[in-house]
Amino acid sequence: MVRVLKSQRPSRRLVALQKLMLWATSHAGGAHNVGRTRKITQSMESRQRKVRGVQESTATVAGVPVRWFRPAQAGPGLIFHVHGGAFVAGSSLAARAHSGLAQSNSVELVSVDYRLAPEHPFPAALDDVWAVYSEVARNRPTVIVGESAGGGLAMSLVRRALDQGADAPKALVTMFPWADLSNSSDSFLRNEDRDLLSREGLSRSAVAYAGDLDLKTPLLSPLFGSFTDFPPTLIVVGTHDCLLDDSRHVATRLHAAGVDASLVEIAGGFHGFILLPVPESKEAKQRISSFVGRAFIH
Known part of the structure; x- marks a missing residue:
């Protein structure tokens, strides 16, 4: 079943940061190209800090760069x-924001530096995460966690693992997932003045990643694929996110497939809020940690 859990009113800090970031975006000199998107994403990731007591290192698995986070006492x-x-920006540095998740559950965390579009279009990103997953998750209890494009890619990874008969993850956490690359959600209109995302910008990224493929191809846009046999799933999204409807539609599809799924809607949360120093981020991380902890117990 799908359980929808809504938080309370947005904090003053979240509202203030939303106004500041919207102002900065509106004065950024027009629509972002790939280069500027990468610069902005890199700036946000560079502000993330891993928690104390977790060792960070880089390595290569199956020819793909990865970043490991290892607590002192890891099971x-x-x-x-x-x-x-x-799909055009970002890196494993974002995982520093989730290093506390590894520590609180006494498990290792690995983040994949998959290849990016437009230099490496679909299925490069999926092939990379699949190659790493096939190596590191074999005979090991695993929870897959992804945000935004990574949230959609995480769902595609689960589908590929199930279809290939590989070890299925014990659970899935997908944060404000980009699950529909056709960008047909009404929440783009409802939240266009409240979110940092735009339909125009994401549509350019979708084409850069998909090339000439139909944007509703299931492994591109997991919303249009099968959710049969998916593990217990937690979806976290903000009510001011342009991808709010993507999350709601995924929850509906999971429910129809008989999956144990929970949808958490954070009041006032805009895209990427979980990377910010706000109470809403702390709340979301606590919910995620509890969910992940239960998954490893069962």
Whole structure:
């Protein structure tokens, strides 16, 4: 079943940061190209800090760069992280924001630096996360976690793992997932003045990633694929996010497939709020940590 859990009113800090970031975006000199998107994403990621007591290192798995986060006392479990960035930007540095998730659950976390579009269009990103997952999750209890484009990619990864008969994850956490690259959600209109995303900008990124493929191809846009046999899933999204409807539609599809799914809507949350120093981010991380902890117990 789908459980919709809504938080209370947005904090003053979240509202203030929303206004500041919207102002900065409106004065950024027009629509972002790939270069500017990468610069902005890199700036946000560089502000993330891992928690104390977690060792960070880089490595290569199956020929793909990865970043490991290892608590001092780590059990057999693994968190497999897939970063966001509209498939054209982003890196494993974003996983620093989730290092506390590894520590609180005493498990290792690995984040994948998959190849980016437009230099490497679909299916490069999916092939990379699949190659790493196939190596590190074998015979190991694993929870997949992804945000934004990484949230959609995480769903595509679950589908590929199930279809290939690989070890299925124990659970999935997808934060404000980009699940429909056709960008047909009405929430783009409802939240266009409240979010940093835009339909125009994401549509350019969708084409950069998809090339000439139909944007509703299931492994591109998991909303249009099958959710049969998906593990328990937690979806977290803000009510001011342009991708709010993507999350709601995914929850509906999961419910129709008989999946145990929970949808958490954070009041006033705009896209990427979980990377900000606001109470809403702390609340969301606490919910995610509790969900992940239960997954490893069962």
